[in-house]
Amino acid sequence: MIKVALIGAGKMGISHLSILGAHPGVQVVGVCDTSKMVLDVMEKYAKLPTFTDHEKMLDKVKPDAVFVSVPTKFHYNMVKDLLNRKIHVFAEKPLCLDPDQSADLVRLAKENGCYNQVGYHNKFVGTFREVKKIVQGGFLGDIYHFTGEAYGPVVVKKKQDTWRSDPAEGGGCLMDYASHVIDLINDILAPVESSKGSILKPVYSNNVEDAVYSLLQLSNKVTGVLSVNWSDDTYRKMSTSITVIGTRGKIISDANELKVFFKDPKLPAGYSKGWNVKYITELTEEVDFYLRGEEYSAQIDYFINTCEGKVPNTINTFHSAWQTDNAISIIKKSSK
Amino acid sequence: MERILFGDNQFFAVNHISDEKSRAQSIRFKDDESIIRTLDIAMEKGVNTFMCTTHDRIANICDIIRANPQKYADYKIFPCMPYAHKYANAVTELGIAGTLKQYVPGNFIGSLFKGGVAYLAKDYLSIMELLIDAEMKMFKGIKTPVIFLQNVVTDLLLGLGMTDILVAFHKYVEKKYDAEAGFITMNMPMLLEKLEQAGIHNPIICSSINLAGFRMSGGKEAYEQVLKTKKVRAIAMQVLGGGAINPKDAIEYVCKLPNIESILFGASSSANITQTVNYINEFDKQLAGS
Numbered sequence: 001m002i003k004v005a006l007i008g009a010g011k012m013g014i015s016h017l018s019i020l021g022a023h024p025g026v027q028v029v030g031v032c033d034t035s036k037m038v039l040d041v042m043e044k045y046a047k048l049p050t051f052t053d054h055e056k057m058l059d060k061v062k063p064d065a066v067f068v069s070v071p072t073k074f075h076y077n078m079v080k081d082l083l084n085r086k087i088h089v090f091a092e093k094p095l096c097l098d099p100d101q102s103a104d105l106v107r108l109a110k111e112n113g114c115y116n117q118v119g120y121h122n123k124f125v126g127t128f129r130e131v132k133k134i135v136q137g138g139f140l141g142d143i144y145h146f147t148g149e150a151y152g153p154v155v156v157k158k159k160q161d162t163w164r165s166d167p168a169e170g171g172g173c174l175m176d177y178a179s180h181v182i183d184l185i186n187d188i189l190a191p192v193e194s195s196k197g198s199i200l201k202p203v204y205s206n207n208v209e210d211a212v213y214s215l216l217q218l219s220n221k222v223t224g225v226l227s228v229n230w231s232d233d234t235y236r237k238m239s240t241s242i243t244v245i246g247t248r249g250k251i252i253s254d255a256n257e258l259k260v261f262f263k264d265p266k267l268p269a270g271y272s273k274g275w276n277v278k279y280i281t282e283l284t285e286e287v288d289f290y291l292r293g294e295e296y297s298a299q300i301d302y303f304i305n306t307c308e309g310k311v312p313n314t315i316n317t318f319h320s321a322w323q324t325d326n327a328i329s330i331i332k333k334s335s336k
Numbered sequence: 337m338e339r340i341l342f343g344d345n346q347f348f349a350v351n352h353i354s355d356e357k358s359r360a361q362s363i364r365f366k367d368d369e370s371i372i373r374t375l376d377i378a379m380e381k382g383v384n385t386f387m388c389t390t391h392d393r394i395a396n397i398c399d400i401i402r403a404n405p406q407k408y409a410d411y412k413i414f415p416c417m418p419y420a421h422k423y424a425n426a427v428t429e430l431g432i433a434g435t436l437k438q439y440v441p442g443n444f445i446g447s448l449f450k451g452g453v454a455y456l457a458k459d460y461l462s463i464m465e466l467l468i469d470a471e472m473k474m475f476k477g478i479k480t481p482v483i484f485l486q487n488v489v490t491d492l493l494l495g496l497g498m499t500d501i502l503v504a505f506h507k508y509v510e511k512k513y514d515a516e517a518g519f520i521t522m523n524m525p526m527l528l529e530k531l532e533q534a535g536i537h538n539p540i541i542c543s544s545i546n547l548a549g550f551r552m553s554g555g556k557e558a559y560e561q562v563l564k565t566k567k568v569r570a571i572a573m574q575v576l577g578g579g580a581i582n583p584k585d586a587i588e589y590v591c592k593l594p595n596i597e598s599i600l601f602g603a604s605s606s607a608n609i610t611q612t613v614n615y616i617n618e619f620d621k622q623l624a625g626s
Contacts, residue, residue, distance in 0.1 A: 017495070022495040
């Protein structure tokens with residue numbers, strides 16, 4: 001049984017808490033948040049021990065692992081504290097506002113022997129895993145271009161400001177929405193090395209960008225386009241997609257459907273020359289408890305399995321999240 | 337409940353396997369008239385129950401139903417609440433407190449957030465009741481004999497161990513709307529166990545049940561076992577596994593399972609509606625005769 005505590009019971013935190021609550025290998029030992037109402041509900045209905053001070057919680061309940069889902073600006077100090085106490089950490093994305101801080105956490109996790117994971121859940125989506133397999137298997141030939149996209153209806157009119165509209169707290173479309181796409185590009189193709197130009201465009205927000213457009217070059221010299229907009233209400237919910245084109249084929253995939261075109265007969269198993277379409281229904285593994293998508297449960301199962309020593313700590317590590325923070329910083333700089 | 341229930345995913349661009357199909361659907365069902373035309377086709381095939389989300393556009397559909405009382409004399413709606421994306425998008429932008437302030441009618445939340453005061457459990461249940469009432473407004477004057485809680489909320493509460501709130505939902509819709517509560521879930525065996533433990537017997541549970549085992553958390557075998565051995569009024573949804581299974585085999589599978597009271601499906605074209613209804617009737621007839 002892994003003893004798990006949660007810091008930050010907002011939208012993601014409560015979602016994690018529900019999945020953890022249903023996990024047979026997990027005992028939830030504490031929840032920490034600043035909202036008295038949320039804690040009150042957790043105590044009354046989920047019968048969980050609650051805290052407003054995370055250090056007091058750690059002293060008292062001594063968790064093996066902690067989920068950190070507070071605004072990004074608080075990640076560095078909190079996670080540092082956890083790692084120094086040799087507690088395994090699952091942090092929400094993005095890892096830190098400043099990539100140097102992320103690098104520091106990578107080092108600390110290693111020094112203290114702590115397992116570490118960041119909530120870039122797309123890596124647990126069956127279609128994107130398949131894209132990675134096809135791309136890295138060399139089946140598309142020499143890759144020369146990619147497009148990474150995400151669109152959705154988060155900020156669709158002018159409204160009151162929250163931490164999401166404050167760049168100093170990790171708000172804005174780049175940190176929140178685009179980070180997912182950047183992380184996928186880093187993982188499937190290669191880490192972002194430079195930007196040839198970026199536009200951070202406010203649409204309805206006063207202080208942050210609602211859209212991100214950027215020309216990117218990766219460490220393997222492949223180039224491509226990033227196009228992300230969270231003020232697009234022609235989408236019902238967030239839709240993330242990636243297109244990769246090479247000399248021998250092209251792949252277009254979102255979280256539900258993967259379409260791939262192969263020019264020549266050297267193919268991965270289960271595919272044929274020309275267009276192939278695969279759906280998430282055949283690319284996803286069932287989970288024991290489903291909340292918002294298999295990937296949310298799968299990433300937690302993976303983290304718990306890591307803590308139990310059943311699987312290696314290789315997917316969504318702090319190291320890969322640091323590379324994503326690095327790319328975010330590159331895009332920010334190139335937009336000025 | 338009737339054997340066949342008509343769903344609404346196709347009207348609101350909910351497609352579990354293709355964003356492209358989603359867009360085609362939102363173009364096709366841009367006008368309320370096109371939704372009504374499709375409901376009428378289903379009605380001609382004998383499907384008189386529409387199970388739908390409390391999406392803003394359903395309010396217009398309700399207006400049309402109320403304006404034609406003779407035509408829709410036997411028509412029923414099973415509302416499914418809440419329309420989760422409305423709240424999820426709001427939480428992303430406004431946080432939990434901000435979202436409640438926006439959606440709970442009256443001054444209740446304002447006073448709740450003034451702080452310093454200890455709240456009673458019933459205060460939170462009052463919030464739930466106010467939210468239910470807000471979502472039910474659009475159905476006034478329409479028969480809603482079963483009211484559902486959407487899976488994202490059911491399953492969130494299930495994982496958090498907040499079964500008491502599920503029970504409170506069950507009691508409230510019975511008391512206020514003289515309706516039965518239904519629960520949509522992606523974790524049917526676990527939910528049934530918890531509801532039974534909380535004293536709710538033979539509940540109405542709608543869950544994915546399909547030949548492919550898609551979204552049957554804990555495994556297809558666990559679901560089949562529950563259907564064979566426990567008391568539950570099951571509704572099978574996603575019977576086509578998001579379109580991944582051949583319709584004939586898909587429907588034969590659910591028709592042959594025990595304890596499936598109703599089958600929920602949605603389709604856009606007259607041909608697909610007819611095909612699905614015919615398959616269900618055909619297999620039911622075969623089984624009745626065997």
